[in-house]
Amino acid sequence: MNQLSLEERLRLHGVSRRGFLKFCAATASLMALSPAMIPRIAAALENAKRPSVIWLSFQECTGCTESITRSHSPSLESLIFDAISLDYHHTLQVASGDAAEHAREQAMKDNWGKYILVVDGSIPLGNKGFSTIAGISNVDMLIETAKGAAAIVAVGSCAAFGGLPKANPNPTGAVSIDMIIKDKPIINVPGCPPIPVVMTGVLAHFLTFGTLPELDHLKRPKAFYGQNIHDRCYRRPFYERGQFAETFDDEGAKKGWCLFKLGCKGPTTYNACATTKWNGGVSFPIESGHGCLGCSEPNFWDAGSFYAPLSTPIGHVAQNAGYALAAGALAGAAIGFANKQKSSQAIEKHEEITVNDLIKGETK
Amino acid sequence: MQPLEKTGNILPLLHEIRHALEDLLATGQTMVIDLQAMPFAPSELVELKEILGVGEVSAELHALGKSTIQETAFSGAWWIVHFNIDEKMISQTIEICHIPAILMAQHADIQMGLQQLSSTLGGVSL
């Protein structure tokens, strides 16, 4: 079964050649490729073999897995998901305990140098015991599994940038995947969670071309993160004319004016939400009346209040240099020291925030 | 919520279709416009559909969910929507061509149908 091409597998499920071409058309749209690429995609997918995927979940909330597996009956996402051999995913797999860990070791052995490693969640460096799987610390499991991977896909803002676990005061010393693994190609697919089709789009790209998509300076695939939300926002004409909603229920809000003053982070955020949208293309936050939170950008959690305009100064809430250094060193007392110092600073800062401040949206 | 203002993307898109139809006539060059790659205000796609109107041909495809293939009032410009089995839209395009490729019978399907017909005939005595 593993040796069958995608088209052969679809045919086994009673899907006609026409159905396959429809699948290719939707895949082109999914990968944000020009429709002119459809014949090439068809040719590549005809022969695509099933790559082995090992999925590791570290400090995360399972939201990314929820996002990608949300649909229950066959959809484009699930067909692409079917087209890979998901050999280890401890939330989804039936096996548990020793059998589960053996499945990972076996998949690594059988596909050494060729498997794709998908990771969601950040890695705690503060204390190895903060997060373990089968008694193995997250950092050890990552290093071990990354060794035989062809490439690593860091799914979600936690794996890509540290995400919520890394937010001030970062009690576990959480870091992103690329702070630890330096010798493998890494693709960041941030978002909290990422749009499901963006995750499957990256897998589809690998499946189709056997290569990694083109990446931006934050290692994000340009096809999905090359566009600025603000540039593609349908409320943009209001921004240009200076027509802003001042509260969530004023006249401007009702007329669909720009949400900049209500804290929209669209101007500094790169993601596909404004065009790909959510829930099968139904809507996206701005269309539903709420500003963009900027969840696909590094340190979005610490970038000031979600409800303060971008022009508001945010103070020193996100000092990450300490962790960048600590992650490079990866071990030893220095990390513990950095942690303590950082958390005591954070506690001091934290005590300055009152409930009133939170309501007003000022976290300076 | 009804935004009063639009993205203004409809007019350039209509010009793009006009250019593509000219190319189709002059050189036979076909073209696909991916509507999901462009920002539209919630009402704009409805408006675009109204402007393009309904032409002479409409077809429905049932493969991995439904697809609708509708010629617009401007012959040679087709509005094509693919849905998955959940009836969720997975792609929406405008194709400029004589006939959308997805409507053509495919070799592999013809071959399989032929085999089935032959085996049916094998068991039939009239």
Ligand code: SF4
């Ligand atoms: S709502 Fe946000 S993304 Fe849209 S125009 Fe206003 S600031 Fe830009």
